[in-house]
Amino acid sequence: MPRQKTLVVEKIYSDDEIKSKEGQWFDESHIKYPIVNSNTDVYRLDDKGIKHLLLKFRKNVIPDSLIKTGWDSYKDLAKASRGRGASAGPIDVNSQYWGKRKLVDTKKWSTGYLNPKGLELHDSLSPLDESELCAKCDEFNIKRKDDMHKEQLIIALIKKQGGISKMKVNNQVASNPIGFYESGKNFADLPCRLTHFTRTNFEKYNNGLPFIQHIDKLFKKLIPEAHNKQLVRADTKPHLKIPKTAFSTVTINRNFRTAMHRDAGDFRDGFGNLTVIERGKYHGGYTIFPQYGVAIDLRNNDFVAMDVHQWHCNTPMYETEEDKAFNETLDYAFKDNPEVGTAGIYEKYTRISFVCYLREKIANCPDVIDPRFLTKSGHGKIIKEPAESAESTESTESTESTESAESSE
Ligand SMILES: O=C(O)CCC(=O)C(=O)O
Numbered sequence: 289m290p291r292q293k294t295l296v297v298e299k300i301y302s303d304d305e306i307k308s309k310e311g312q313w314f315d316e317s318h319i320k321y322p323i324v325n326s327n328t329d330v331y332r333l334d335d336k337g338i339k340h341l342l343l344k345f346r347k348n349v350i351p352d353s354l355i356k357t358g359w360d361s362y363k364d365l366a367k368a369s370r371g372r373g374a375s376a377g378p379i380d381v382n383s384q385y386w387g388k389r390k391l392v393d394t395k396k397w398s399t400g401y402l403n404p405k406g407l408e409l410h411d412s413l414s415p416l417d418e419s420e421l422c423a424k425c426d427e428f429n430i431k432r433k434d435d436m437h438k439e440q441l442i443i444a445l446i447k448k449q450g451g452i453s454k455m456k457v458n459n460q461v462a463s464n465p466i467g468f469y470e471s472g473k474n475f476a477d478l479p480c481r482l483t484h485f486t487r488t489n490f491e492k493y494n495n496g497l498p499f500i501q502h503i504d505k506l507f508k509k510l511i512p513e514a515h516n517k518q519l520v521r522a523d524t525k526p527h528l529k530i531p532k533t534a535f536s537t538v539t540i541n542r543n544f545r546t547a548m549h550r551d552a553g554d555f556r557d558g559f560g561n562l563t564v565i566e567r568g569k570y571h572g573g574y575t576i577f578p579q580y581g582v583a584i585d586l587r588n589n590d591f592v593a594m595d596v597h598q599w600h601c602n603t604p605m606y607e608t609e610e611d612k613a614f615n616e617t618l619d620y621a622f623k624d625n626p627e628v629g630t631a632g633i634y635e636k637y638t639r640i641s642f643v644c645y646l647r648e649k650i651a652n653c654p655d656v657i658d659p660r661f662l663t664k665s666g667h668g669k670i671i672k673e674p675a676e677s678a679e680s681t682e683s684t685e686s687t688e689s690t691e692s693a694e695s696s697e
Pocket residue numbers: 375539541544546551574575586600601602641642643678
């Protein structure tokens with residue numbers, strides 16, 4: 289008797305069809321197989337009928353003591369981010385977050401917005417009529433089309449005067465990488481490093497390592513060949529890997545319902561290794577691969593190694609009446625100001641998911657790195673750091689997320 293089931297799944301959508309749905313929401317109606325919640329290996333068939341491992345799910349393989357370690361160490365490290373790209377979902381102009389901002393150039397999951405200077409300019413330009421705005425555009429040598437209406441003229445004037453955010457951003461979600469990151473050139477030159485947020489939360493990061501190391505052990509046991517390949521690569525830069533693992537980085541998400549995306553930035557031949565820590569009661573939040581109609585219910589103590597280069601997302605999380613009654617008996621585990629409007633986090637229940645992986649470009653980092661970038665630091669910044677994201681995003685932002693990181697601590 290095998291200790292696990294095997295499921296082989298076929299495409300419901302062609303590659304082109306599914307790609308066109310990037311950044312969109314999927315709900316439970318897209319699940320075509322019984323939801324995976326016991327030991328199961330899932331294989332997907334490609335267009336040639338060749339089988340590839342999609343995921344290995346294992347139930348109840350993380351001891352409660354390590355779940356407690358993970359919760360105590362990492363519950364507060366899912367910092368808010370506006371750099372999660374398609375996974376953050378379509379820009380919701382009426383959300384608490386965007387409702388109080390003025391958006392420009394909104395496309396699918398990305399948007400620009402007016403900065404304080406832009407808002408000021410907007411106020412001063414709004415009383416002008418079209419002919420006055422046209423005259424102003426001419427003053428600033430702004431090329432304008434004859435059919436531009438009032439708001440477009442105002443935005444053109446604001447843009448010319450630096451009143452629009454430099455970077456496009458995504459919905460704000462609680463999702464943040466800890467561990468190591470490769471160099472980046474986003475406003476500031478950043479070296480290969482332990483991320484700033486990890487350095488400023490260094491004790492927490494360290495205290496939680498037994499939890500991450502256990503996830504690595506599960507990966508090794510379940511998919512030894514892939515683990516070994518990833519370990520060999522990670523070991524080429526031992527100063528940039530999480531000790532005793534094949535991982536460089538862990539993305540921590542809090543109540544983050546992802547829209548359909550593929551992870552990027554991680555080792556092409558590697559796997560995403562996920563677990564969840566729950567508090568309170570909720571339903572849904574299944575991790576679904578909509579192209580194949582298969583979903584898993586990843587819960588406390590469970591583990592999945594999955595091919596994060598396949599399209600995936602989460603179904604909505606919700607409370608039944610019973611869940612609600614139970615959750616009402618709980619204290620709040622977090623002290624977040626609802627006015628900030630980070631998606632999902634103001635519920636009484638909590639689902640923290642951890643994605644452990646190796647960043648592909650770490651292998652290109654130098655062998656010698658200024659030790660200041662690899663260890664505990666105070667709150668003062670050694671260097672300005674832009675938002676980092678588990679995915680490559682069309683854009684990442686700079687100082688603003690850094691500032692909010694400082695103020696949320
Ligand atoms: O929380 C989950 O189930 C999935 C998270 C995910 O896909 C991600 O962070 O990229």
